[in-house]
Amino acid sequence: MKSALSSPATGERGGGRSRIPFFDQSESFRRLWPEIEGNCVRVMDDGKFSHGSMVAEFEREMERYTGARHVVGVNSGTDALVLLLRAAGLRPGDEVIVPAYTFVATATAVVHAGGVPVFADIEDHGYGVSPDAVADAVTARTRMVMPVHLFDRLADMEGVGRVARAHGLTVVEDSAEAIGMRLHGTHAGLLGAGGVLSFFPAKTLGAVGDAGALLTDDDAIAETARMLRHHGRSGHTLAAFPGISNPTVVTGGNSKMDDLQAAVLLAKLTRLDADIRRRTVLSRRYDDRLRGLPGVRAVPGDAATRSGEERVVYVHLVEVDDRDGLVAHLDAAGIGTEVYYPRPLHLQPCFAHLGYRPGALPRAEAVCRSAVALPLYADLSEERVDRVCDEVERFLTGGSR
Amino acid sequence: MTVTTERAIPFFPPDLFDTDREALLAALYEVGTDPEQKFILGRRTARFEDALRTSLGADHVVACSSGTSALTLVLAAMDIGPGDEVIVPAFGCAPLASTVLARGATPVFADTDPVTLTMDPDHAERLVTDRTRALMPAHMFSVMADMPRLRDLATRAGVRLVEDSALAQGGTLRGRPAGLWGDAGVYSFVQVKVFGMPGEGGVALSGDAELADRLRMLRNHGQDGRHRFLHHRIGHNSRFDEVMAAFQLHRMAGLEERVARRTAICSYYSSHLADLAGRGVVAPPVGGDGRFPYVYTLLCEDRDGLRDHLAASGVDTHVYYPRVLPEQPAFAPYANRGGEWPRARDAARRNISLPLYPHLTDERVEHVVAAVRAFAHGRNR
DSSP: OHHHHOOSSSSOOSOTTSOBOSOOOHHHHHHTHHHHHHHHHHHHHHOOOBSSHHHHHHHHHHHHHHOOSEEEEESOHHHHHHHHHHHTTOOTTOEEEEESSSOTHHHHHHHHTTOEEEEEOBOSSSSSBOHHHHHHHOOTTEEEEOOBOOTTSOOOHHHHHHHHHHHTOEEEEBOTTOTTOEETTEETTOSSSEEEEEOOTTSSSOOSSOOEEEEESOHHHHHHHHHHTBTTBOSOOTTOGGGGGSOBOSOOOBOOOBHHHHHHHHHHHTTHHHHHHHHHHHHHHHHHHHTTOTTEEEOGGGSOOOTTEEOOOSOEEEEETTHHHHHHHHHHTTBOOBOSOSSOGGGSGGGGGGOOOTTSSHHHHHHHHHEEEEOOOTTOOHHHHHHHHHHHHHHHTTTTO | OOOOOTTOBOSSOTTTTGGGHHHHHHHHHHHHHOTTOOOBSSHHHHHHHHHHHHHHTOSEEEEESOHHHHHHHHHHHTTOOTTOEEEEESSSOTHHHHHHHHTTOEEEEEOBOTTTOSBOHHHHHHHOOTTEEEEOOBOBTTBOOOHHHHHHHHHHHTOEEEEBOTTOTTOEETTEETTSSSSEEEEEOSTTSTTOOSSOOEEEEESOHHHHHHHHHHHBTTOOSSSTTOOOSOOOBOOOBHHHHHHHHHHGGGHHHHHHHHHHHHHHHHHHHGGGGGGTEEOOOSSOTTBOOSOEEEEETTHHHHHHHHHHTTBOOBOSOSSOGGGSTTTGGGSOTTOOOHHHHHHHHHEEEEOOOTTOOHHHHHHHHHHHHHHHTTOOO
């Protein structure tokens, strides 16, 4: 059955004309299939397919990996953010300062948790929220600040922490992209009240569907989040069917994680550190080829690393003068890219009611015009990285124009 | 005393998908290694939506992350928010209240009909105010709500009708499937449901094209499906996984047969338990319009006694709703002041559900019936 369903034409290496997708985990998946299948059989033997024992096992393994006191498995990084904000005590109408340059969920989660997002600009050199901008955005209604660790490094947590302490703000982290990133040995998401992880398939640790988690060292936050993910029900519900009739003590929803996704993630977790090393090697290869090319403004490896910081390159993002031209050129050459992000959040239609105007947050707006992410994943070959670099170089040096 | 032996008849069976294990593994492998590497809201999900649309005669089917999430998306798509009231049944599942509260609106609890255990249209009508924006009845256990009267009430009151049909797949009333009576309806596919699957997921159904477009936008971060990272609305992450779509497409052919088997078990239960009404055990009627075979629920004066008796006889049972929604700690602060729900409370006190799934054998069904009858006739107590 399997052989009939599996498709050829992937995993082809070095073939000059084959397409280089922006993301591909099929080779890893195939290689890990015996472990994945074994885990899935255990799920089928157990018979509870969401919020079940494999989710519990994955949580314990993630606690071990991250060092978190609590990992709470949920259905997506987005829902994890909503649960984190609510469990950390956000009240209706509270303001939460978030960067303007990030995925939209950072800010919509604030809305779903009952709060109001307030956008701050990002650092001059880097993509994290600027601590000075956070300080400028504080009002009497500000209750929390949520820095985001984007792409390949942590936000300036010490700088944000100083501002938060000065104004009595709770720090929560959108660490959805930051698995493996640490500061002085502490995993991302554990540098404030709590954080999240996304296991969206393209992430450094990715499922083959939506999944996410909340992580915290705070017992009360974890307990509240555990109730919120299962309709606000108290007591024991994980891997326990009859728990669906436990009293509903908080207004929750359904943010339960699928055990089959946990089964895939547990298998991939065994390769995570090796995958991270592989990403580092490939990212460095990009940097070495692309730095200094005409029109290249920034490559990830050249930004100064903060003391005690362990980077993980989830996304290899470069800034170039003619970003849209480069994207079109690479697409024509059969190379997938992703534009993270074409429009800052304060100028998104869904936040028009907040009244921000173009020019309000200039650094975020500028990066949205110049940033593009290149293919980067553990299954990518050096030859393919070289081919991407050849095409970038050809475009930038006018070879094909 | 509750003694669970290996011969006990489970209420939540662990082997629902055992005959499709290979198909599930194949679906996972196929999606994981597919050159397209698209895992969420891809071509399989689109095919599944189409297949449901065709089989139901629905206009729009929008797959999302759960039945609960589908209700949330529907309320959001209708722009129901702070200051609005939504009339919901007092007896039922937490999402009836929590999805309304999540929108910043207020749930107003209506009492239930004592026989169908669904929202009483007369009580609902008395609760309509200037702030009412929607009625949200729910089908319950195996009986559809009185949708013709609720449809009429919604029309007369000028409010939307949201049909919580999460558990009612397979039911029809006056020829119209559950889920298609409201301005929008939902199905849940969590494993225990009629069309359950080994993961979380659901759909929203609607005949309103504009509403459906909004639902599609809202389920994926407010994007329009053409311009990536352009967010028109405050959206959610409420998407459907391709592995589950592949599995559901595989299982769709057998759905009718599974529904028929569940229906046959319900009919057997009812025809063999109907005469116990005078002995404090009330069974739902055999068949009738607006029925669906999801959960088989008795009303029993000595509910805990029946539960203990069945447990001792090797039959697991479940009490879905031991308390009414306005008395749940989370919802009590929002309950209509001075509200009373005597029939809902009575249902909460008496409801108890028996095992019901397609692979429940005749022998086991007969054993369950014998055990219930023995209890009602006062033996082994």
